[in-house]
Amino acid sequence: MKVVALAGGVGGAKLADGIARILPPEDVTIIVNTGDDFEHLGLTICPDLDTVLYRLAGVANDETGWGRAGESWRTITEVAALGGPDWFRLGDLDLATHLMRTHMLREGESLTAVTHHLCQKLGIQVSVLPMSNQPAPTQIQSGDTVYPFQTWFVQEKWQPPITRVLLPEDVRATRSVIRAFETADLVLIAPSNPFVSIDPILNVYPIRALLMDLPQAVIAVSPIVGGQAVKGPAAKMMQELGLPHTSRAVAEYYDELIDGFVYDVQDAGSCDGLAVETRCLDTMMYTAEDRTRLAQEIIEFAEVLLKD
Ligand code: GDP
16 A cells, blocks of 8 residues: 655644554655754754654654654753844754755755755655745744744744644645655545644645545544644644544544544544444654554554545
């Protein structure tokens, strides 16, 4: 079974890792949100790509869910001492990734090629693709103020209430992304933030249309568990956008894009009667074993959907 997973950072990376642990690498493609990317201290930073790469490489920080294990912070501490910005934490090991990426981009390589290079060097065998090679910055509108995504997310600690998520027009998918959809049996929408991790991917032309037309099955996994986001602003955003912060509302938000929906045992029964097939599973991925088990159960669900 050829699987394409759409992923943001923390939740996306965990499911991507589970899938990578159970399927042959040539059958797995992870398409990652780059709407959070930004330029900072002269460097091109791709937070979701890095979270996915570090997780797949086995060097992720398990406590934070982002960044590298065994990290040190000498450089950013010195940046602050020199009067520079330190609101976006850049660890010393992490900085090596940003330096290499920025260097290669300036040499004229595409983000896809840079990501491929980093995967090779980090020993990652599955295919990890940025959703586009073009910049595609997400912005957050709060009342009359429009924030660049990281300013809202990190500097403002996602507190300004959200009025709207602004996504750029005319961003195109790469040929490798399109090819991945063309050969996919199953597309998984990871338990990532629907508004600022998944929507930015779907907004890249022609990904939404490909998702509607091509794969035999599309399954989404709920990032909302027990009415709360496991991490980050997803539940708060749902409330501010006038949606109930429930798994059911996530399924209804994805609507006709999906054929199957996986939600957590804590919400058992809450998705009964939906128009799509559902599976109620333990979706909390604390350990590698959790990630493997959930991936296995989702693949079993997909096999049933693909037979129908
Ligand atoms: P970000 O870009 O780093 O914010 O990452 P994502 O959008 O990929 O992930 C954030 C979402 O993942 C949040 O809405 C969390 O609720 C969800 N999430 C994180 N860990 C888990 C998990 O173990 N299980 C489930 N079901 N959702 C999770």
